[in-house]
Amino acid sequence: MSKIIRIGTRDSQLALWQAHTVRDQLESLGYKTEIISVKSTGDLLLDKPLYELGITGIFTKTLDIAMINGTVDIAVHSMKDVPTRLPKGIVQSAVLPRANTHDILVYKDLEFLKSNGTIATGSLRRQAQWLNKYPTHKVVDLRGNVNTRLQKLQDNPWNGAIFAKAGLERIEVLPQNHIDLDWMVPAPAQGAMVVVSMENDTFSTDAVRQLNDSDTDICTHVEREFLQVLEGGCTAPIGALAKIDKDRLHFEGILLSLDGTQKLSITKSISPQNYTDFGKLCAQEILNDGGKEMMIKIKKKLG
Template sequence: MAKTIRIGTRDSELALWQAHTVQDQLENLGYKTELISVKSTGDLILDKPLYELGITGIFTKTLDVAMINGDVDIAVHSMKDVPTQLPNGIVQGAVLPRAATEDIFVFKKDKNATDFTKSVTIATGSLRRKAQWLNKYPKHQVVDLRGNVNTRLQKVADNDWAGAVFAKAGLERINLKPENHEVLDWMIPAPAQGAMVIAVMDNDAFCKEACAKLNDADAALTTKVEREFLRKLEGGCTAPIGAIAKIEDDHIHFHGALFSLDGTQKLEIKESIPVSECLDFGALCALKILEEGGRELMEAIKKEL
């Protein structure tokens, strides 16, 4: 184990927490490691919504380049940020045990609860969250919210919004989940939300073997199904897509949906299948959505973005 594994990461608090988690686990197995942090385009450009930037993998591309150039050996990502099509030469090395998958709504500290029957303004930088919120609360206003977790929480405090939507896992990982929140159990999460993934070069047998020791089989399977669904629907286009797969009693239970940008349309699927028969399950669920109006809806989304 003479080789030092260079771990690439973004430099936000959450990204560094994730990288340190992988570092600790590898070092507990006897590997030598080094952290190397970089800033992604998604971290540097904060004055535009993500979908307007038109870059696939905006939070991962810089680390992809660093791996291909040989500057780092592996990269640690929030899996929901990773494009379903990995660059040539890069493969999925491991999916770590999954954290909470839910979204939560963080509201103002001076409010015991938010009265959603009123016309209020909430914030999110996610098309998926915006579309689902407007689907449930069509009279509300949704404004864009960018920046790392810490920045976004501060913006909630500084602005006259009812609150903002966050991934529960991200706030819990760095101990920033406030008491003034509620779990949005009706909101379908992003595919692979709550999961961490390690990317590695396909030709690096040493790092592939090391990372494989950290892989969680259930997390790898459920995220695979969700990302299959996303990839089949998306076709390279950003769209409001939610997906969650869970394993219970040797079955995979899947819930996925595609929304119009304004939330007025919702195409939804709920299916269960034995784990032993789950080959292409996510893609098959996506095909049912596409056949029931999804193709037309995706075309409309592409024209609007």
């Protein structure tokens, strides 16, 4: 175990927390590690919504290049930020046990829910689901890391902003003035951390594989397969959540129009042993139920 495994990460507080978690687990197994942080394009360009930047994996691209160039050996990501197709030569080596999957609303006052209001989010999925439930509300774009977004909420006349609960819990900035949005279907793989490595680096890959959580791996596989079949490389309002309860895998998936006026959903359960193409079958059902036409409209609107 003489090789030092270089862990690549973004330099936000949450990304560094995730990298340190992986470092601690690897070192507890006897491996030597080093954390190397880099800035991503997604962190630097804060004035444009993500879907306008033309890159679905904008937060992972810089680290992919660092791995391919040999600057780092492995990279740690929030799994929901990772494209469903990894670059050639890069493999998924571990999915860590999942944290909370809920979206939450951080609010200033909840009275606005009974009338008109303005909500901030940079996510098309959250925007569409919010407008589906609250069609008279306005949604504004919100970008930046967790701390930046919390500060922007304070600095602007918005009623609230939507966050992934796991991120705020991990870096201990979850405010008291929040509610769980248990009606909102999360992003595929929300709350899960993934570690990727170079396929030809057997030392690092074998080391990281020891951290894999099989239940989280199976559930996120189903969710990301559902996403991959539906979107075909296009960002869209898609939510998916799989859970294993005893001997059943329960799945819920949704596709919405950008304005939230149309919503297609599916709920199914199977034996976890039959998970391999389950996400694909659920996505196909959505596409056959009007999803194909909806995706064509979404792609046209997003250019």
